[in-house]
Amino acid sequence: SYVLTQAPSVSVAPGQTARLSCGGDLIGPNSVHWYQQRPGQAPVLIVYDDNDRPSGIPERFSGSISGNSATLTITRVEAGDEADYYCQVWDSSTDVVFGGGTKLTVL
């Protein structure tokens, strides 16, 4: 089965920049999407189609692609950003795949 690899955890101080990575062979030819899930809440789409943001998502959240790796960048990190973050792709052969998730801790 197809795998998207994410670091299990990332820690960052308030006001700093967090960079969360997602790697996999199908990232290049397919769009990557990112979700934020706070404890006890439903996931929220924060970046779609590599680098677009749904309405209401702050500009502090951005996505980028380089080769077979995607990065979610969160600038000026706030305590409220502490959550699990998941990348996700769809491919006509593998269908929908989620990464294992990264737990962002704000120090």
Next chain:
Amino acid sequence: EVPLVESGGGLARPGGSLRLSCIASGGILSSAWMSWVRRTPGKGLEWVGRSQSDGVTTHYAAPVKGRFIISRDNSKNTLYLEMTSLKIEDTAVYYCATEIGGARYVAFDIWGLGTMVTVSS
């Protein structure tokens, strides 16, 4: 108003069955591909399966194929997940979600609040 509301979760025995429902408001169900996604304690988010807007075409993830069936009744604005031959590893919070992207990609823009399924003897 919450656009998507799941129900039907609960405790089931291994080998048992449950049917989850997802009621959609605003008429979004009839025109949308819909997916079920679960959050398991140890594995994070896992896609379960998806249904085309007319309910004819469905796709399933390998771990549930042959055991789970997605159906819908657009006249009742309701999506279903029929789960049979349940396993302990099916324990999770189950979410329904609407899809965006058309033919280019699949992403999930609206999520329900989730319903908890526990499979235990």
